[in-house]
Amino acid sequence: MHVKRIRLINFRNYHTLDITLNNKLNLFLGNNAQGKTNLLESIYIASAGKSYRTNRDKELINLNEEQAYIGLELEKNNINKMIEIKFEKNKPKRVKVNSVELDKVSDIIGVLNVVIFSPEDLKLVKEGPSQRRDFLNNEISQIKPKYRYNINRYKKILIQRNNLLKIMQNDRKKGKIIEVWNEQLADLGSQIIISRIGFLENMSIISNNIHKKITGDLENLSLRYMSSLNIDNSWNKQEIKQKFLNELEKNLDKDIERGTTTIGPHRDDIKILIDGVDCRVFGSQGQQRTAALSLKLAEVQLIKNEVGEYPVLLLDDVLSELDYNRRSFLLSAFKNIQTIITSTDDIEFKGITKNEKSTFYINKGKVKLKK
Numbered sequence: 001m002h003v004k005r006i007r008l009i010n011f012r013n014y015h016t017l018d019i020t021l022n023n024k025l026n027l028f029l030g031n032n033a034q035g036k037t038n039l040l041e042s043i044y045i046a047s048a049g050k051s052y053r054t055n056r057d058k059e060l061i062n063l064n065e066e067q068a069y070i071g072l073e074l075e076k077n078n079i080n081k082m083i084e085i086k087f088e089k090n091k092p093k094r095v096k097v098n099s100v101e102l103d104k105v106s107d108i109i110g111v112l113n114v115v116i117f118s119p120e121d122l123k124l125v126k127e128g129p130s131q132r133r134d135f136l137n138n139e140i141s142q143i144k145p146k147y148r149y150n151i152n153r154y155k156k157i158l159i160q161r162n163n164l165l166k167i168m169q170n171d172r173k174k175g176k177i178i179e180v181w182n183e184q185l186a187d188l189g190s191q192i193i194i195s196r197i198g199f200l201e202n203m204s205i206i207s208n209n210i211h212k213k214i215t216g217d218l219e220n221l222s223l224r225y226m227s228s229l230n231i232d233n234s235w236n237k238q239e240i241k242q243k244f245l246n247e248l249e250k251n252l253d254k255d256i257e258r259g260t261t262t263i264g265p266h267r268d269d270i271k272i273l274i275d276g277v278d279c280r281v282f283g284s285q286g287q288q289r290t291a292a293l294s295l296k297l298a299e300v301q302l303i304k305n306e307v308g309e310y311p312v313l314l315l316d317d318v319l320s321e322l323d324y325n326r327r328s329f330l331l332s333a334f335k336n337i338q339t340i341i342t343s344t345d346d347i348e349f350k351g352i353t354k355n356e357k358s359t360f361y362i363n364k365g366k367v368k369l370k371k
């Protein structure tokens with residue numbers, strides 16, 4: 001799939017933008033704070049329905065304006081599609097696909113698949129568990145819309161259960177309804193865990209293949225789902241659900257005392273192992289970055305396997321963060337994928353014809369194509 005055209009009106013520091021992209025490589029060059037990341041963000045929003053930088057849509061509207069617009073034309077499976085998103089201050093955003101308004105913004109997920117890679121992602125291995133959970137949630141949602149639904153429902157029920165736990169701190173009798181929340185949490189939670197374990201099994205094989213190529217066959221990468229429920233990863237849904245219910249009951253006193261649910265998929269993590277050793281604890285900084293790169297690239301392959309087409313790859317100023325070997329690998333691995341790269345400095349690409357590359361200059365929210 002590829003993005004053909006992007007139109008922006010009053011989006012962040014863009015007043016009006018209308019550009020046609022190359023099917024292969026697009027390089028956006030500009031100094032700091034000119035609008036490079038803003039442009040990638042607009043493509044990401046057309047894919048996910050929301051930004052990865054902020055939850056407040058009004059920040060996306062130009063500071064001096066009341067409304068903003070993202071219009072994106074794409075081709076997927078040889079069919080043209082048009083995504084349009086309108087933002088208005090103090091109103092929910094509206095999303096249209098081929099001129100038909102969607103009931104729910106999240107229904108946009110899956111129309112355009114993108115993988116975004118920024119310097120922050122290189123910290124995926126090093127950072128705390130919430131980053132890795134976000135990674136799982138975002139990636140699985142792109143492939144399985146039902147997963148997104150389950151996660152959203154789970155989060156809502158978790159909030160209700162936690163509110164009840166706080167009420168129970170003063171009056172335990174008021175907690176009769178907790179069993180209803182436990183049942184729903186365990187039902188959705190077990191589905192979420194099953195999806196994550198399945199996803200990681202695939203991801204482990206693909207990311208290891210990539211990791212071996214980057215390291216010249218020197219290292220083996222593997223991934224393991226680490227559940228706070230102490231389950232065996234081979235268990236079926238019913239077994240996980242029963243264990244979750246038992247653990248919720250067992251931990252009730254602790255949960256009431258803390259006013260929060262202390263176990264469940266919202267507390268789980270991924271262990272990233274190099275040659276069987278936990279890379280987060282024992283890996284060098286270089287190994288952690290390579291592992292993160294392997295995971296991100298595996299995501300691209302996984303989407304291709306599930307959706308049948310490669311996603312669009314967005315590289316936000318990430319090339320300057322990689323050494324020569326990793327950079328060459330990244331660029332050669334995905335020659336046939338539409339790639340949109342931002343950078344402050346010009347980048348030399350080998351083996352790419354003139355027609356396969358477009359270079360744009362960004363200056364204060366204005367974009368010019370290099371002739």
Ligand SMILES: Nc1ncnc2c1ncn2[C@@H]1O[C@H](COP(=O)(O)OP(=O)(O)OP(=O)(O)O)[C@@H](O)[C@H]1O
Nearest residue numbers: 012013032033034035036037038059060061062063
């Ligand atoms: N809602 C908004 N209205 C107007 N300007 C905005 C808005 N949001 C962000 N900006 C401005 O957009 C500019 C460009 O931001 P962007 O993050 O795209 O920079 P960049 O080109 O990627 O720079 P860097 O190389 O430093 O990452 C910033 O100066 C920022 O103040």
